[in-house]
Amino acid sequence: xxxxxxxxxxxxxxxxxIDAAGQVFAERGLHAATVKEITExxxxxxxxxxxxxxxxxxxxxxxIRHALSQTPMIxxxxxxxxxxxxxxxxxxxxxxxxxxxxxxxxxATVVAHEFIQPTGALDAVLDDLIRPRAQLLHDLVRELVGxxxxxxxxxxxxxxxxxxxxxxxxxxxxxxxxxxxxxxPENSAELAERIADFSLAGLKALARGDAxxxx
Amino acid sequence: xxxxxxxxxxxxxxxxxIDAAGQVFAERGLHAATVKEITExxxxxxxxxxxxxxxxxxxxxxxIRHALSQTPMIxxxxxxxxxxxxxxxxxxxxxxxxxxxxxxxxxATVVAHEFIQPTGALDAVLDDLIRPRAQLLHDLVRELVGxxxxxxxxxxxxxxxxxxxxxxxxxxxxxxxxxxxxxxPENSAELAERIADFSLAGLKALARGDAxxxx
Amino acid sequence: xxxxxxxxxxxxxxxxxIDAAGQVFAERGLHAATVKEITExxxxxxxxxxxxxxxxxxxxxxxIRHALSQTPMIxxxxxxxxxxxxxxxxxxxxxxxxxxxxxxxxxATVVAHEFIQPTGALDAVLDDLIRPRAQLLHDLVRELVGxxxxxxxxxxxxxxxxxxxxxxxxxxxxxxxxxxxxxxPENSAELAERIADFSLAGLKALARGDAxxxx
Amino acid sequence: xxxxxxxxxxxxxxxxxIDAAGQVFAERGLHAATVKEITExxxxxxxxxxxxxxxxxxxxxxxIRHALSQTPMIxxxxxxxxxxxxxxxxxxxxxxxxxxxxxxxxxATVVAHEFIQPTGALDAVLDDLIRPRAQLLHDLVRELVGxxxxxxxxxxxxxxxxxxxxxxxxxxxxxxxxxxxxxxPENSAELAERIADFSLAGLKALARGDAxxxx
DNA sequence: AATGAATGAGCCTTCATTCAT
DNA sequence: GATGAATGAAGGCTCATTCAT
Numbered sequence: 001x002x003x004x005x006x007x008x009x010x011x012x013x014x015x016x017x018i019d020a021a022g023q024v025f026a027e028r029g030l031h032a033a034t035v036k037e038i039t040e041x042x043x044x045x046x047x048x049x050x051x052x053x054x055x056x057x058x059x060x061x062x063x064i065r066h067a068l069s070q071t072p073m074i075x076x077x078x079x080x081x082x083x084x085x086x087x088x089x090x091x092x093x094x095x096x097x098x099x100x101x102x103x104x105x106x107x108a109t110v111v112a113h114e115f116i117q118p119t120g121a122l123d124a125v126l127d128d129l130i131r132p133r134a135q136l137l138h139d140l141v142r143e144l145v146g147x148x149x150x151x152x153x154x155x156x157x158x159x160x161x162x163x164x165x166x167x168x169x170x171x172x173x174x175x176x177x178x179x180x181x182x183x184x185p186e187n188s189a190e191l192a193e194r195i196a197d198f199s200l201a202g203l204k205a206l207a208r209g210d211a212x213x214x215x
Numbered sequence: 216x217x218x219x220x221x222x223x224x225x226x227x228x229x230x231x232x233i234d235a236a237g238q239v240f241a242e243r244g245l246h247a248a249t250v251k252e253i254t255e256x257x258x259x260x261x262x263x264x265x266x267x268x269x270x271x272x273x274x275x276x277x278x279i280r281h282a283l284s285q286t287p288m289i290x291x292x293x294x295x296x297x298x299x300x301x302x303x304x305x306x307x308x309x310x311x312x313x314x315x316x317x318x319x320x321x322x323a324t325v326v327a328h329e330f331i332q333p334t335g336a337l338d339a340v341l342d343d344l345i346r347p348r349a350q351l352l353h354d355l356v357r358e359l360v361g362x363x364x365x366x367x368x369x370x371x372x373x374x375x376x377x378x379x380x381x382x383x384x385x386x387x388x389x390x391x392x393x394x395x396x397x398x399x400p401e402n403s404a405e406l407a408e409r410i411a412d413f414s415l416a417g418l419k420a421l422a423r424g425d426a427x428x429x430x
Numbered sequence: 431x432x433x434x435x436x437x438x439x440x441x442x443x444x445x446x447x448i449d450a451a452g453q454v455f456a457e458r459g460l461h462a463a464t465v466k467e468i469t470e471x472x473x474x475x476x477x478x479x480x481x482x483x484x485x486x487x488x489x490x491x492x493x494i495r496h497a498l499s500q501t502p503m504i505x506x507x508x509x510x511x512x513x514x515x516x517x518x519x520x521x522x523x524x525x526x527x528x529x530x531x532x533x534x535x536x537x538a539t540v541v542a543h544e545f546i547q548p549t550g551a552l553d554a555v556l557d558d559l560i561r562p563r564a565q566l567l568h569d570l571v572r573e574l575v576g577x578x579x580x581x582x583x584x585x586x587x588x589x590x591x592x593x594x595x596x597x598x599x600x601x602x603x604x605x606x607x608x609x610x611x612x613x614x615p616e617n618s619a620e621l622a623e624r625i626a627d628f629s630l631a632g633l634k635a636l637a638r639g640d641a642x643x644x645x
Numbered sequence: 646x647x648x649x650x651x652x653x654x655x656x657x658x659x660x661x662x663i664d665a666a667g668q669v670f671a672e673r674g675l676h677a678a679t680v681k682e683i684t685e686x687x688x689x690x691x692x693x694x695x696x697x698x699x700x701x702x703x704x705x706x707x708x709i710r711h712a713l714s715q716t717p718m719i720x721x722x723x724x725x726x727x728x729x730x731x732x733x734x735x736x737x738x739x740x741x742x743x744x745x746x747x748x749x750x751x752x753a754t755v756v757a758h759e760f761i762q763p764t765g766a767l768d769a770v771l772d773d774l775i776r777p778r779a780q781l782l783h784d785l786v787r788e789l790v791g792x793x794x795x796x797x798x799x800x801x802x803x804x805x806x807x808x809x810x811x812x813x814x815x816x817x818x819x820x821x822x823x824x825x826x827x828x829x830p831e832n833s834a835e836l837a838e839r840i841a842d843f844s845l846a847g848l849k850a851l852a853r854g855d856a857x858x859x860x
Numbered sequence: 861a862a863t864g865a866a867t868g869a870g871c872c873t874t875c876a877t878t879c880a881t
Numbered sequence: 882g883a884t885g886a887a888t889g890a891a892g893g894c895t896c897a898t899t900c901a902t
Contacts, residue, residue: 010882029332031247035876045884050877109331116327117244118388126392134393152402155394156409163382164375170385173333177341178349179370187367194371198417205416206409225865250893260867265894440886459762462676465872475888480873542761546754547674548818556822564823582832585824586839590809597808600815603763607771608779609800617797624801628847635846636839655861680897690863695898867899874892881884 014052016042019104021049022063026106029113030060061121064114067107068129071097083143084200087161090140091199092192094165099188108169116170137162144200145207157206164195229267231257234319236264237278241321244328245275276336279329282322283344286312298358299415302376305355306414307407309380314403323384352377359415360422372421376414444482446472449534451479452493456536459543460490491551494544497537498559501527513573514630517591520570521629522622524595529618538599567592574630575637587636594625659697661687664749666694667708671751674758675705706766709759712752713774728788729845732806735785736844737837739810744833753814761815782807789845790852802851809840 020042024033035056039046053059071094081089098108114122122130141158149157168175168182168191176183182191235257239248250264250271257263268274286309296304313323329337337345356373364372383390383397383406391398397406450472454463465479465486472478483489501524511519528538544552552560571588579587598605598612598621606613612621665687669678680701684691698704726734743753759767767775786803794802813820813827813836821828827836 013883029244029246031244034874036874046876046886047878047884051883056876112331112385115389116324116331116385117242122388123392130389131393152396152405153409155397156406157413159382159390159394159397160379160410160413163378166385167374167378167381170327170331170381173337174330174345175374177338178346179374181367182370182374190367191371194368194421195375197420198372198375201416201420202413205412228866249891251891261869262867262894262896266866271893443887457762459674459676461674464870466870476890477873477875477888481887486872539761542815545819546757546761546815552818553822560819561823582826582835583839585827586836587843589812589820589824589827590840590843593808593812594805596812596815597804600757600761600811603767604760604775605804607768608776609804611797612800612804620797621801624798624851625805627850628802628805631846631850632843635842658862679895681895691865691897692863692899696862701897863900863902865900865902867897869896869898871895872893875890876888877890878886878888879884880886 010052013042013044013048017044017048017052017059018063018066021059022067022104022106022110025060025063025113026109030057030119057119057121060119061124063110064121065125065129067111068125070107071111071133083140087140087144087200087203088193088196090137091161091165091196092189095168095188095192095195098165098169099185101185109172112166112170134158141203144203148209149206153206157203160202161199164199225267228257228259228263232259232263232267232274233278233281236274237282237319237321237325240275240278240328241324245272245334272334272336275334276339278325279336280340280344282326283340285322286348298355302355302359302415302418303408303411305352306376306380306411307404310383310403310407310410313380313383314400316400324387327385349373356418359418363424364421368421372418375417379410379414440482443472443474443478447474447478447482447489448493448496451489452497452534452536452540455490455493455543456539460487460549487549487551490549491554493540494551495555495559497541498555500537501563513570517570517574517630517633518623518626520567521591521595521626522619525598525618525622525625528595528598529615531615539602542600564588571633574633578639579636583636587633590632591629594629655697658687658689658693662689662693662697662704663708663711666704667712667749667751667755670705670708670758671754675702675764702764702766705764706769708755709766710770710774712756713770715752728785732785732789732845732848733838733841735782736806736810736841737834740813740833740837740840743810743814744830746830754817757811757815779803786848789848793854794851798851802848805847806844809844 017038021033021038024038024041027033035049036046038059039048042048049056049059053062080086097103137158138154141154141161145154145157172183181187232253236248236253239253239256242248248271251261253274254261254263264271264274268277295301312318352373353369356369356376360369360372387398396402447468451463451468454468454471457463463486466476468489469476469478479486479489483492510516527533567588568584571584571591575584575587602613611617662683666678666683669683669686672678680694681691683704684693687693694701694704698707725731742748782803783799786799786806790799790802817828826832
């Protein structure tokens with residue numbers, strides 16, 4: 001957490017540091033990223049990170065917090081419509097965010113790093129930023145499948161939905177090599193629809209209880 | 216690639232180095248892992264890595280290769296039964312492998328690291344180890360949905376299936392915190408069934424062409 | 431080439447590093463010299479070499495440059511008098527420089543090392559520092575022998591003069607053992623005169639064309 | 646000094662090691678030369694140096710001894726003729742040896758290294774190999790200049806002669822850059838004659854006592 | 861006798877952090 | 882407040898040497 005300063009130039013420096021650090025952490029990971037590269041890309045002096053964030057790790061935590069606080073997940077809560085429509089909207093937004101060449105691409109990558117190998121930053125933002133988003137998806141799935149399935153089934157189902165979105169976050173590099181057409185931003189709308197179709201079919205089957213696992 | 220030695224103790228040393236390195240790379244990532252920690256855990260000399268593998272990066276590549284070459288994906292090709300049964304078997308095997316407390320847990324983690332942020336090891340094993348496995352799943356999905364859907368739809372569908380498995384690989388730490396019951400090995404059989412149910416429902420919908428994306 | 435810093439203490443640190451490095455490089459050669467010994471002798475931090483000179487090799491190049499830029503050869507150009515007097519002055523200055531116990535003795539030795547086995551530093555200073563000095567001696571010899579001899583003869587003659595001086599640079603250790611009296615600084619004035627006598631006799635013979643090689 | 650073995654293959658291995666080591670020491674110097682490169686070039690196993698010569702330093706000493714024992718200096722003693730003719734022959738042989746592309750070129754270079762920076766090998770061979778050669782040249786110079794000049798003058802004169810030969814040994818690399826024509830083997834005969842002319846003129850002047858240093 | 865696999869000391873360099881200004 | 886020069890700890894790697902065979 002940065003020292004809270006009111007000074008406008010301090011805030012500007014912090015903002016530039018977070019942006020530069022996000023890029024470098026995304027490209028190289030926490031350890032391989034060097035303070036020198038971050039400060040040079042931010043155009044600030046060598047000591048700025050220690051001055052504003054105490055150390056590299058705290059800057060990293062701030063970068064993770066920043067990245068997670070801007071994910072679009074939260075917005076689906078504000079949307080109306082049928083549950084089906086809201087699930088489609090949710091998936092579209094997440095996929096669009098991942099593929100949008102306009103948005104800083106480092107946000108998703110640093111989060112992926114941290115999820116695979118938590119450094120403490122994950123726990124620092126778990127309750128503020130992650131649990132509420134997870135709850136939203138949980139509630140939406142419950143609405144879609146009704147009261148029949150137990151909580152374990154709900155957990156599986158919501159992760160099946162989330163997994164399909166996260167997949168395109170975690171495996172960008174692999175997909176570039178295996179299925180370049182799936183990496184192209186112009187196909188992301190169709191991809192989102194297909195994920196939604198697939199997911200709604202899976203959820204409806206769960207709602208009907210016609211699955212083998214329900215026997 | 217290690218120097219090929221016939222000596223039995225050399226092979227033993229290499230094996231112990233790969234195992235120790237797998238653990239350390241999984242815990243810390245390629246850059247944060249130190250050769251000192253690896254060699255100490257393996258109980259060998261500091262110079263052993265350079266002697267047997269030339270350098271740290273080549274040891275890492277060997278760890279990735281080792282991890283991937285032991286994934287069970289390939290075995291589903293040998294299984295008989297209907298396509299549905301083979302998909303269920305495939306998912307069960309992958310999930311069982313991820314949750315099996317007997318198997319070294321670092322295999323999955325190092326692969327996850329490498330997929331998110333390739334270091335060159337990914338490309339070194341792409342054609343040998345990854346493409347054949349990807350092709351198997353592609354063919355199975357095609358069998359299940361018939362000739363109707365185009366290749367893009369097949370690609371989306373197979374990644375939707377794969378994504379649900381990978382999710383439990385990539386997000387172990389997150390799941391421990393959000394849904395401890397989904398991290399428990401004793402629930403992995405039910406989890407696998409639910410993933411299979413969800414996936415088969417999604418694939419059948421694609422086969423029927425009753426999806427919004429088919430309009 | 432050191433980073434150009436204005437700071438006075440930085441310049442002081444660089445000066446001390448060059449002086450310490452000169453000693454150690456002279457004693458041990460480029461490869462056998464360790465940065466640890468250099469930095470300890472300079473009383474600075476281990477990282478100072480990399481900070482000020484990027485790496486050991488660049489420090490070495492700077493040492494060579496420093497050593498060559500302080501040779502007295504260049505001054506003979508400013509001296510007046512007959513060509514004979516100028517040659518005597520030139521030889522006296524070079525010999526005096528080599529034997530002067532006040533001047534750091536490493537300058538000559540590091541240059542000798544680099545001339546025998548160039549590491550890249552030689553080429554870095556060839557055009558700046560070596561060719562101009564070589565040209566001065568060439569011109570002086572040409573003046574002394576007139577237009578008769580061809581360029582090859584001039585080349586041989588100027589190297590015969592230079593060789594007698596360089597000999598006492600290269601073979602200090604050998605001379606200490608074979609002819610201690612020739613290593614004594616108090617005899618250096620007589621030595622310089624004898625070299626000059628010997629050389630002027632050789633040059634006059636060349637000018638007269640009474641040599642066997644001119645037949 | 647190698648363990649004296651009668652075994653023919655042992656002698657063969659030592660010979661190959663000395664030859665390979667001579668090349669590598671000449672190219673890189675004592676420290677930068679690696680045991681691995683030497684043994685590989687010699688086609689022997691890693692431990693051969695320690696086995697046959699105890700350690701790298703003793704192999705190096707043996708290389709120096711080998712190099713010095715084959716210099717042609719000694720042969721002039723066997724030659725007849727006037728002192729002038731014998732000096733010409735001596736200089737021709739030394740120069741021819743340095744420029745002869747047929748002879749292994751590392752001999753001169755390793756000696757030059759050792760003369761500039763004695764490692765102990767110099768002292769090991771000083772009395773056997775160096776003093777006798779130095780004495781021969783001393784005696785020849787004394788014969789040429791008669792009894793007039795004192796020993797200091799003789800010392801200066803003989804080093805003036807030797808210096809002109811050594812110069813082309815020590816400064817090979819520099820000469821390649823400054824005067825390529827003086828590096829060409831086909832010009833070495835003319836070079837030797839010019840050195841002899843220059844030297845004989847210098848010695849005759851010393852004999853006549855017409856030098857400034859004699860005043 | 862001769863080998864080559866394995867060792868451990870030590871090297872150069874990098875880098876997050878500090879401190880005088 | 883903010884800087885950038887300087888630090889020291891630690892990292893990966895090399896290499897002469899050893900030792901079991």
